[in-house]
Amino acid sequence: MSPQHRLTDLPATARAVIEDRTGPLTSVDMLSAGLNSPIAARLLLDDGTSIFVKGMRTDHRWVWTQQREADINRHTQGLAPRVLWHLTGQGWDLLGFEHIDGVHANYTPGSPHLPLVLQTMSSLAATTAPSSIDLKTMPQRMSAYVDDPRALTAFDGSTLLHTDWKPDNVLITGNRARLVDWGWASRGAAWIDPALWVIWLIASGHTPHQAETQVRAHPAWNTALVPSIDAFTRAQARMWESIARTDTPGQWTHHMHQAALTWAKHRQ
The missing domain is CATH 3.30.200.20 (Phosphorylase Kinase; domain 1)
Structure with a gap:
């Protein structure tokens, strides 16, 4: 990355x-x-x-x-x-x-873009991943980062996921958020996109509690069991550590690693 x-x-x-x-x-x-x-x-x-x-x-x-x-x-x-x-x-x-005229999403606390992003994310959660496209599953993508392989079953599902919620990948145009860069689209549980967004929100200045409060309105968030979210936060912390390890200090991946680690510690 x-x-x-x-x-x-x-x-x-x-x-x-x-x-x-x-x-x-x-x-x-x-x-x-x-x-x-x-x-x-x-x-x-x-x-x-x-x-x-x-x-x-x-x-x-x-x-x-x-x-x-x-x-x-x-x-x-x-x-x-x-x-x-x-x-x-x-x-x-x-x-x-x-071509769409718009600005990249602002994820900082209080941003008027946050409800627009959540609305689009919620609409995406109703989309079934097409079987005609060879998409990686979230269990496949997270398999190297979990303690217990049995935890991977909670990441499975049939929903089409964007998974790359970097603000540059969300265009705000009028009163809508549009998503770009779908190269890392995957198949998995519908609550995973909001979980991934939590890390970006923390990286943008939210506390873990504030970030989780933002995603509570997502229709799939409350369908996830607490142990499943906890396992996912630990997997994400390890994934970002692995990514940041190949980059020089100060690059954005180190910031994301710290955000993921902050959330994992909060969930403990």
Whole structure:
């Protein structure tokens, strides 16, 4: 989960692939927010419309997330920007999305964005993970971080989960929150997305009690047994420790590790 360096210019080879589909580009605004895609750009087309494009080299270790996002998109209408096309060529894998004007979510205490995020998260909880897409399950993703493998059964379920609740992945537009970057979508228990959000809320300044208070309105939160949540907090603390171990001190992953550890200690 280390950040990828964003390109500051759209490579000529990628531009050629895009313009073969869209026609001439009037302007290219390279964006820096987010983590996973070397190309992230807002493009103005010759007809005056705008689209958002993200892309990776076809030999990128995470290029599979591009296809995952394209496949998931048809099941997330209204929750995510619509995928317009998926192109490969000249060594690039490129996704074109409808462009949405918005700002990244603010998770700090008292933010007016919090109820909007929770509303979208609650809508997603009603979505069944499509069987036609090969999604990892949360037991699979957490198996290396639990004390007792029997705890993994509580993480299982049929709900489509986003799982990557970094504020950059949530766009606030008007009175709605829209979700982007679905490359880590998974299948599992419906209470897991709000549990993951708790860690981001703590990292954004909430106390564990305040963060848990925020997610109590989620329809699935109270369906989880206390031991299941406790086991999940411990697994998350270990997962973030593992991720942070490969990064230099001061990077955001260390902050997330501390937030996850704070929640795990609170649950004890």
